[in-house]
Amino acid sequence: MRTAWRRSRADLWPLVVTVLVVALTVGVTDAVPRLLGDRADTAVRSAVTDADPAVDLVVSSRYGAGASDPTVGPEDTRIGVDDAARDIASALPPALQPVLGAPVADATSTDLTLSTPDLPTGGVLWMSYLWAGQEPAVRWLAGSAPGGPGRDGAVQLALSDDVARVLGVGAGDTFQALMTDRTVVPVLVTGVFDADDPSDLVWTARPEILEPRVVGPPDAPTTVVGGLLSAASLPAARAALEPDGVTRTFRFPVEPGALDYAGSGGLATEIAALEASPELTTVPGPGASVTSRLDLVLTQVRGRVAATWSQATVVLAGLGWGTGLVLLVGADLLARRRSAALRTLRARGASLPGIAAGAAAEAAVVVGAGAAVGLVLGQVAVPGTISWPWVAVVAVGVLAPPAFATVTAARSDARRVPTDRHHRRLAQRVRSVRRVSVEAALLVLAAAALVALRRRGVVSISGPADLALAAAPVLVAAAGALLLWRAVPVLLGGALRVARRSRKAAPLLAVARAGATGAVLPFVALVVVTTLVALCGALASTARAGQAQGSWDTVGADVVVRTTVPDAALPDVAGALAAGEGVDAVAVGRVQVRSELFDVRGVDAVRVLAVDPEPYGELLARTPFGSSPAFGVLSDAATRASTGPLPALVPEALLGTRPSLRWGNVTVELEPVGQVPALPAQQADGTPAGPTVVVDRAALAAVVQALAAARAERTGTQRFGTDPPEVDPNTVWAVGPGAAASADEAAPAVRGHVLTRAQWLTDRRDDPLAGGLLALLTLVAALCAGYATVIVVLAAAASAPGRSTSLATARVLGLRHRDTTRVAAGELLPSIVVAAAGGVLLGMVLVGALVAPLALRLVTGQSGDPGVVLPWWTVVPVGLVAAAVLVIVTVESSARRRERLGQVLRVR
Structure with missing residues (x-):
């Protein structure tokens, strides 16, 4: 034990380096899976919270014909709505019950039209009974709660104060509502109320009861209002609206805090099963249905989580392989430093298994200490259950030192060398064949892994069987390192020819020493870790730019600024935006997400962009899409074309065709006059835009009007539905530093939805999955840059004894101290710089090959793969290792200054 301690103390700094490397890697590989798990849970909850429309589970059914009696009491309502809501809640699958809140039930009439003195243009009325554990709490301002049917069978109804003011009615007033078949429904207002708590969940079923809603264009608005039924008045409403005028809806809000990624797959399956078999909910009445967007949202977010996990697996696999190579270099250094002691032990009779056991015991203690420190760091960073990817790194750290120690000790055994030259050449040929075979196998494996990763994509990585895919970047880096290693002698040979022409001895000695002291393992390790630095750095920069x-x-x-329905007032909004401070360009247009296309094989639907070509072209010129002469061509063609086909910019596949476009109830013939330039490739919700056709908005309106007039003249009638479809705009675009502020002021006039690019970018960068992956890429790049420095130090320490001997001899022969320092730098720099520069170049090449299979588009939010961005700091590893060499040479030179000539001559 004492001998082992003295040996460990003599080699303390390599062991400390091993502890540090193991601790850092174990800490990262232990914490990252938990961190990603937390980010996955956060992503699921955020997706559900931000879903628009909401992902509530909605169970609905009709009452059915012949079941309404206006004279029954409130107990019938309680059985049909209140008790039914409780029964459905108890019948839901056990997996759903913890994530669904208490039901909010309503029994709501079909759309009823009404007209009052204060609302002469008419409106839409919904009569609703609401329940969320109890009827909503209200404060009566006038009158009282509605009851049974009034005089002449009038349905008793309560109105909120805001609705009553809009309609111009009060308690005791009556008005008439009309069903779609023009049946008159008399309504008696029994009371006017204010809600005790307007934020109560019960009002979310029908918010129009508290606050009227205005829809439609400004020149023809429609007011939607709601009236409150009680349990006592609902039977009369059902009887008045027979047979299918009242629908029961049971809404179960989803509790995002109760969701997690692990259970999201099962929840999506349960929701799909309920949608397919609504009878499982025991909902009463005919026409039962179950709807929810929860399964769709969960499926989408699970796809993003799976892609992020796979991307992180590739990064962590690279870190693990890089750490393993660092530990191998450290084990090799320990074996070299102890080579004399190991050979002495072997000569004294120690067995190879005994030597391996001693080295393994020491390695277990050192690596165990590093693993323990790493686990503590991981738990401090991300508390939770211990994950196990780091076990592979620990295994390498424990097994590598005894393996190198055993090989070093075995070299002291006497080996027979054939005296026959032919046999020696044959043995050398066998060794060369073995080496070439191993290298060829590695090249084939790397190529196969890279091809498989490119064909299958990172999202296919699902288990241990796909670890080869995850290790594809490291395998390619290792194969490239072997090829670079073969190039080093060629480079040194050229340098040697140049050095021979020098009159000084230092260049010649430096090149000679560089060719004699190079080792393949540190070289390969350095190439791999610098490749990972460049790869991770380029991926992070590509993702952020994407x-x-x-x-x-x-x-x-x-x-x-977008409106729900086309609005003729949007040009006024565009004018207000254009007049705003800091607004550089504004364009207004109509975006039709999907229109049918005819007479073209393979394309049956397109997105139609109806714009004013010149303003829209000027706006695009101030964006990364750039200006395009195609908009000028479209504008000229639209000006010349008074009649006939509509000029249009079409995708390349449609050039040379004569397609027809369905717009409303008319079919418009298109005349392709050019190809669509670069345009936004996605909709506002992130879905791909698909093939796009760009037309002049004024020309489209003129063509649609002409076609509608021609049809009316041909048929000789103006039947309902023959009016020309509107071509009013629904979108305003603006660019400039002050555009967002101006849009916030102008959009309320048309009840428009404002979407700013800055906010979209902030939300994307704050996304838990994207942010976690970028943080992991940055962390791994920093760790691998540090590991590159460690490899340089370990490699220089391994060759230090030979370098010290040769330089001491050179000093004895008259070489000056300054020249010996140059010789030492020239000995170390060539292979290290070649390895670092080669690794950086490999990383830059790999990032272009891996952007698509790594599915970075899911991180960037683009419809296609992002363009590769190579940041300048990917070359930092080259400067870092060169600086490390200079520091090492300076330290060694300082140590050699203290050597005495007598000591040098005695030792050497």
Whole structure:
């Protein structure tokens, strides 16, 4: 034990380096899976919280014909709505019950039209009974709660104060509502109320009861209001609206805090099963249905989580392989430093298993200490259950030292060398064949892994069987390192020819020493870790730049104002935006997400972009999409074409065709006059835009009007539905530093939805999955850069004894101290710089090959793969290792200054 301690103390710094490397890697590989698990849970909850429309589970059914009696009491309502809600809640699958809140039930009438003195243009009325554990709590301002049927069978109804003011009615007033078949429903207002708590969940079923809603264009608005039924008045409403005028809806809100990634797959399956078999909910009445967007949202977010996990697996696999190579270099250094002691032990009779056992015991203690420190760091960073990917790194750290020690000790055994030259050449040929075979196998494996990863994609990585895919970048780096290693002698040979022409001895000695002291293991390890630095750095920069491009792909400008329905007032909004401070360009248009296309094989639907070509072209010129002469061509063609086909910019596949476009109830013939330039590739919700046709908005309106007039003249009638479809705009784009602020002021006039590119980009970069992956890439790049420095130090320490001997001899022969320092630097720098530079180049090449299979588009939010961005700091490892060499040479030179000539001559 004492001997082992003295041996360990003599080699303390390599052991400390091993502890540090193991601790860092174990800490990262232990914490990252837990961190990703937490990010996955956060992503699931955020997706459910931010879903629009909401992902509530909605169970609905009709009452059915012949079951309504206006004279029954409130008990019938309680059985049909309140008790039914409780029964459905108890019948839900056990997996769903913890994630669903208490039901909110309503029994709501079909759309009823009404007209009052204060609302002469008419409106839409919904009569609703609400229940969420109890009827909503209200404060009566006038009158009282509705009851049974009034005089002449009038349905008793309560109105909120805001609704009553809009309609111009009060307690005791009556009005008439009309069903779609023009049946008159008399309504008696029994009371006017205010809600005790307007934020109560019960009002979310029908918010129009508290606050009227105005829909439609400004020149023809429609007011939607709601009236409150009680348990006593609902039977009368059912009887008045027979047979299918009242629908029961049971809404179960989803509790995002109760969701996690692990259970999301089962929840999606349960929701799909309920949608397919609504009878499982025991909902009463005919026409039962179950709807929810929860399964769709969960499926989408699970796809993103799976892709992020796979991307992180590739990065962690690279870190693990890099750490393993660092530990191998450290084990090799220990074996070299102890070679004399190991051979002495072997000569004294120690067995190879005994030597391996001693080295393994020491390695177990050292690596165990590093693993323990790493686990503590991991738990401090991300508390939770211990994960186990780090076991592979620990195994390498424990097994490598005894393996190198055993091989070093075995070299002291006497080996027979054939005296026959032919046999020696044959043995050398066998060794060469073995080496070439191993290298060829590695090249084939790397190529196969890279091809498989490119064909299958990172999202296919699902288990241990796919570890070869995850290790593809490291395998390619290792194969490239072997090829670079074969190039080093060629480079040194050229340098040697140049050095021979020098009159000084230092260059010649430096090149000679560089060719004699190079080792393949540190070289390969350095290439691999520098490749990982460049790869991770380039991937992180590509992702961030892709997020910025994704914001343009989705928004299309600095800010976009969209309306739910086309609005003729949007040009006024565009004018107000254009007059705003800091607004550089504004365009207004109509975006039709999907229109049918005819007479073209393979394309049956397109997105139609009806814009004013010149303003829209000027706006695009101020975006990354750039200006395009195609908009000028479209504008000229639209000006010349008074009649006939509509000029259009079409995708390349449609050039040379004569397609027809369905717009409303008319079919418009298109005349392709050019190819669509670069445009935003996504919709506002992130879905791909698909093939796009760009037309002049004024020309489209003129053509649609002409076609509608021609049809009316041909048929000789103006039947309902023959009016020309509107071509009013629904989108305003604006660019400029002040566009967002101006849009916030102008959008309320048309009840428009404002989407800013800056906010989209902020949300994407704050996304838990994307942010976690970028943080992991940055962390691994930093660790591998540090590991590159460690490899240089370990490799220099391994060759230090030979270098010290040769330089001491050179000093005895008259070489000056300054020249010996140059010789030492020239000995170390060539192979190290070649390895670092080669690794950086390999990383830059690999990032281009891996952007698509790594599915970075899911991180950037783009519809396609992002363009590769190579940051300048990917070359930092080259400067870092060169600086490390200079520091090592300076330290060794300082140590040699203290050597005495007598000591040098005695030792050597």
